[in-house]
Amino acid sequence: MKQWKECTKEELSAMRAEFASQYEALKEKGLKLDLSRGKPSSDVLDLSNALLDKLDSWRTEDGTDIRNYGVVDGLPECKRLFSDLTGVAPERMIVGGNSSLTHMYNTMALFYLFGASDEPGCAPWGKAEKVRWLCPVPGYDRHFSVTQDMGAELVPVPMEEDGPDMDEVERFAGPDPAVKGIWIVPLYSNPTGAVISEEKAKRLASMKTAAPDFRIFWDNAYGVHHVWEAHKAPDIFALCDAAGNPERAVYFFSTSKVNFPGAGVGLVAAGPATVKRMLAHLKMETIGFDKTTQLRTVKFFGGSAENVRVHMAKIAALLRPRFDLVLETLDREFTGTGILEWTAPKGGYFVSVDTLDGCAGAVVARAKEAGVTLTGAGATWPYGKDPRDRNIRIAPTYPGVDELAQTLELFAVCVKLVTVEKLLESA
Amino acid sequence: MKQWKECTKEELSAMRAEFASQYEALKEKGLKLDLSRGKPSSDVLDLSNALLDKLDSWRTEDGTDIRNYGVVDGLPECKRLFSDLTGVAPERMIVGGNSSLTHMYNTMALFYLFGASDEPGCAPWGKAEKVRWLCPVPGYDRHFSVTQDMGAELVPVPMEEDGPDMDEVERFAGPDPAVKGIWIVPLYSNPTGAVISEEKAKRLASMKTAAPDFRIFWDNAYGVHHVWEAHKAPDIFALCDAAGNPERAVYFFSTSKVNFPGAGVGLVAAGPATVKRMLAHLKMETIGFDKTTQLRTVKFFGGSAENVRVHMAKIAALLRPRFDLVLETLDREFTGTGILEWTAPKGGYFVSVDTLDGCAGAVVARAKEAGVTLTGAGATWPYGKDPRDRNIRIAPTYPGVDELAQTLELFAVCVKLVTVEKLLESA
Numbered sequence: 001m002k003q004w005k006e007c008t009k010e011e012l013s014a015m016r017a018e019f020a021s022q023y024e025a026l027k028e029k030g031l032k033l034d035l036s037r038g039k040p041s042s043d044v045l046d047l048s049n050a051l052l053d054k055l056d057s058w059r060t061e062d063g064t065d066i067r068n069y070g071v072v073d074g075l076p077e078c079k080r081l082f083s084d085l086t087g088v089a090p091e092r093m094i095v096g097g098n099s100s101l102t103h104m105y106n107t108m109a110l111f112y113l114f115g116a117s118d119e120p121g122c123a124p125w126g127k128a129e130k131v132r133w134l135c136p137v138p139g140y141d142r143h144f145s146v147t148q149d150m151g152a153e154l155v156p157v158p159m160e161e162d163g164p165d166m167d168e169v170e171r172f173a174g175p176d177p178a179v180k181g182i183w184i185v186p187l188y189s190n191p192t193g194a195v196i197s198e199e200k201a202k203r204l205a206s207m208k209t210a211a212p213d214f215r216i217f218w219d220n221a222y223g224v225h226h227v228w229e230a231h232k233a234p235d236i237f238a239l240c241d242a243a244g245n246p247e248r249a250v251y252f253f254s255t256s257k258v259n260f261p262g263a264g265v266g267l268v269a270a271g272p273a274t275v276k277r278m279l280a281h282l283k284m285e286t287i288g289f290d291k292t293t294q295l296r297t298v299k300f301f302g303g304s305a306e307n308v309r310v311h312m313a314k315i316a317a318l319l320r321p322r323f324d325l326v327l328e329t330l331d332r333e334f335t336g337t338g339i340l341e342w343t344a345p346k347g348g349y350f351v352s353v354d355t356l357d358g359c360a361g362a363v364v365a366r367a368k369e370a371g372v373t374l375t376g377a378g379a380t381w382p383y384g385k386d387p388r389d390r391n392i393r394i395a396p397t398y399p400g401v402d403e404l405a406q407t408l409e410l411f412a413v414c415v416k417l418v419t420v421e422k423l424l425e426s427a
Numbered sequence: 428m429k430q431w432k433e434c435t436k437e438e439l440s441a442m443r444a445e446f447a448s449q450y451e452a453l454k455e456k457g458l459k460l461d462l463s464r465g466k467p468s469s470d471v472l473d474l475s476n477a478l479l480d481k482l483d484s485w486r487t488e489d490g491t492d493i494r495n496y497g498v499v500d501g502l503p504e505c506k507r508l509f510s511d512l513t514g515v516a517p518e519r520m521i522v523g524g525n526s527s528l529t530h531m532y533n534t535m536a537l538f539y540l541f542g543a544s545d546e547p548g549c550a551p552w553g554k555a556e557k558v559r560w561l562c563p564v565p566g567y568d569r570h571f572s573v574t575q576d577m578g579a580e581l582v583p584v585p586m587e588e589d590g591p592d593m594d595e596v597e598r599f600a601g602p603d604p605a606v607k608g609i610w611i612v613p614l615y616s617n618p619t620g621a622v623i624s625e626e627k628a629k630r631l632a633s634m635k636t637a638a639p640d641f642r643i644f645w646d647n648a649y650g651v652h653h654v655w656e657a658h659k660a661p662d663i664f665a666l667c668d669a670a671g672n673p674e675r676a677v678y679f680f681s682t683s684k685v686n687f688p689g690a691g692v693g694l695v696a697a698g699p700a701t702v703k704r705m706l707a708h709l710k711m712e713t714i715g716f717d718k719t720t721q722l723r724t725v726k727f728f729g730g731s732a733e734n735v736r737v738h739m740a741k742i743a744a745l746l747r748p749r750f751d752l753v754l755e756t757l758d759r760e761f762t763g764t765g766i767l768e769w770t771a772p773k774g775g776y777f778v779s780v781d782t783l784d785g786c787a788g789a790v791v792a793r794a795k796e797a798g799v800t801l802t803g804a805g806a807t808w809p810y811g812k813d814p815r816d817r818n819i820r821i822a823p824t825y826p827g828v829d830e831l832a833q834t835l836e837l838f839a840v841c842v843k844l845v846t847v848e849k850l851l852e853s854a
Binding site: 039051146 | 464466467469472475476478479480481482485492493494495496497524525526528529532533536539540551553554569572573575576577683687688689690691708711712713714715716717718719720
């Protein structure tokens with residue numbers, strides 16, 4: 001197939017007519033589909049319905065009555081389950097309620113209000129003249145929103161196939177004490193599905209930073225969410241400890257996409273001094289998170305990490321056809337055209353695509369007009385502004401396979417139509 | 428009976444010998460009892476065990492799947508139930524997870540990070556040179572801790588039988604723009620059990636304050652927790668609206684002491700601009716609180732506020748004998764002695780007692796030595812410092828009646844022993 005950029009004006013005009021008529025035909029179908037958010041589908045949620053069953057005991061293994069006050073840092077058996085699953089030591093953990101995003105926001109708020117450390121030069125970030133935060137792009141909009149809400153200046157750094165561009169990261173964090181941290185999704189990053197390499201994780205853990213309180217917000221959101229073969233995130237705590245930076249990483253995990261996003265158990269873990277710091281303030285904030293959800297979660301899995309893995313394999317079996325359909329469709333429709341690039345995610349929840357420059361916003365608008373909601377163009381960039389207007393996040397997990405096929409058909413037509421229009425502008 | 432202050436040195440010495448021997452005898456029993464915290468007892472918790480039953484539907488009345496993401500401000504049917512129960516309009520509400528203390532802390536954090544208002548002169552409290560906060564005393568230690576944690580200077584104002592000493596409140600809030608707010612437990616205050624009068628609530632709502640962003644943190648923690656006859660808190664929103672201060676009150680409520688403290692549903696409500704402000708930031712913090720607990724709560728009560736009242740009457744029937752025992756014991760042991768004063772609470776969770784000056788700490792220490800944990804002396808004051816060292820909070824809800832009787836017997840002996848020792852010092 002000829003690369004579209006090499007097409008003549010006449011060829012492009014003919015293509016435009018064809019795609020416009022395809023688009024109008026699809027539009028007439030009156031679709032009403034949503035490919036915008038990383039939500040689990042009903043068939044995935046159904047796998048966890050036993051969580052709603054009667055809880056036959058309100059006692060923990062140590063006899064604590066979960067109906068009453070107390071246990072601010074989370075049930076021991078819940079910590080143990082998560083420790084077996086993630087490799088994070090229970091002593092580093094605080095297990096809370098729904099959701100890990102709340103842990104991230106609250107940790108950030110804590111650092112803004114009280115500082116990240118008592119070491120010299122570590123004033124509350126809210127008192128600093130400027131806080132800058134590194135945001136691998138494309139990345140997760142809700143991460144960016146947390147730091148934006150606090151008032152940090154968001155600094156994009158390119159995301160590569162094995163993690164962020166570390167030269168760029170070091171170029172910012174090395175000399176500038178205002179650079180206080182970075183967002184990292186180590187496994188199956190949102191939206192590219194990349195897995196960070198051991199080497200890059202090691203550089204993150206050990207690099208010199210001008211800020212003594214530089215923090216890696218390590219959101220292992222997809223830590224057990226394999227789609228094809230299983231990958232593993234590097235052990236960031238071990239790497240930070242080895243580098244003499246034991247407080248650098250703050251780790252997040254949750255069962256939102258393991259069981260129910262509407263009733264998950266969120267986890268935050270950190271270095272010893274940071275956990276102590278968090279707990280000191282957390283004790284002022286609550287007398288305990290919802291312990292029934294914690295105990296239900298433990299009982300659902302019989303306290304066994306292996307059972308979580310078995311459960312996640314069932315979820316993967318439901319997700320694989322959806323991902324395969326996306327990748328097959330993109331391959332069939334766009335390979336050789338030179339108008340669309342996409343990631344081959346290793347797992348997780350998303351596929352990231354890049355159109356030609358200046359086309360993403362128009363594609364999303366066209367799809368919307370025909371009844372299909374895509375993640376907003378620019379959402380994968382700080383402030384919602386993709387400077388090249390080319391990245392779109394495809395979230396294939398929520399619709400059923402048939403709906404997904406319809407959505408992708410429309411998506412492909414929108415990309416083609418918008419692209420030929422763009423090419424015609426300069427033809 | 429002769430007032431103890433009028434006793435001779437010889438009489439006091441004889442009394443000391445008697446109480447010391449009573450104390451030693453009780454100490455030898457090796458008690459291990461806890462009268463320190465306002466925790467519900469097992470028999471009270473048992474009334475809510477159906478909350479742990481199977482949840483037979485995961486759909487809300489409008490079809491929302493509670494297992495999935497969304498509904499950041501709380502389920503509509505949950506808001507309606509709370510509105511029927513409290514009289515607060517659903518539009519003012521954000522219904523969250525466990526617990527209302529978390530709502531208080533987060534609201535305070537929000538005001539510190541982002542300010543309480545966009546009006547002129549309303550900078551983030553964290554940027555202010557000084558923030559002062561009014562604390563009716565005796566009061567609730569966890570309230571004081573929240574403001575202390577944020578760095579506010581805590582200013583005690585006397586708590587009276589019908590609410591705080593409003594002359595004092597106005598004396599501080601009127602001229603000083605650093606005074607940003609006050610803690611109020613309107614109904615059955617912690618620990619005196621007082622109910623704020625309509626007149627004082629009206630003064631709070633309408634008084635002139637130097638700070639344009641003065642806030643009343645109105646913690647209706649015991650809003651439906653009658654022990655004897657039912658009382659009602661004034662409608663603080665109506666009073667604030669009428670006074671032209673629609674954003675002054677922030678209202679809190681929860682089901683922690685209705686159902687389970689370990690799995691409650693917390694509620695925050697506020698003026699229209701403040702709710703909007705809260706939601707704008709809350710959307711960055713979470714994609715939704717635990718909706719299963721919200722739906723379970725609604726289903727437990729069949730969505731009916733009247734059923735909540737019936738449920739609370741059952742709890743009251745279990746609490747009354749405990750409260751009666753405390754009040755009867757205090758009356759029998761101390762009426763006419765002139766060495767102890769106590770409140771006649773109208774409801775709630777506590778009885779507040781005042782020893783002679785300088786005795787409370789010693790009483791708590793003596794009780795502890797004999798195996799009975801009381802709330803720490805001073806806990807009802809900011810910074811844990813009761814300047815006259817006389818107030819002790821008695822929390823009779825957790826032990827069974829028999830245990831409570833033993834505890835009160837020891838408590839009475841400790842008060843007597845410590846008091847005669849004190850009187851002997853100056854005899």
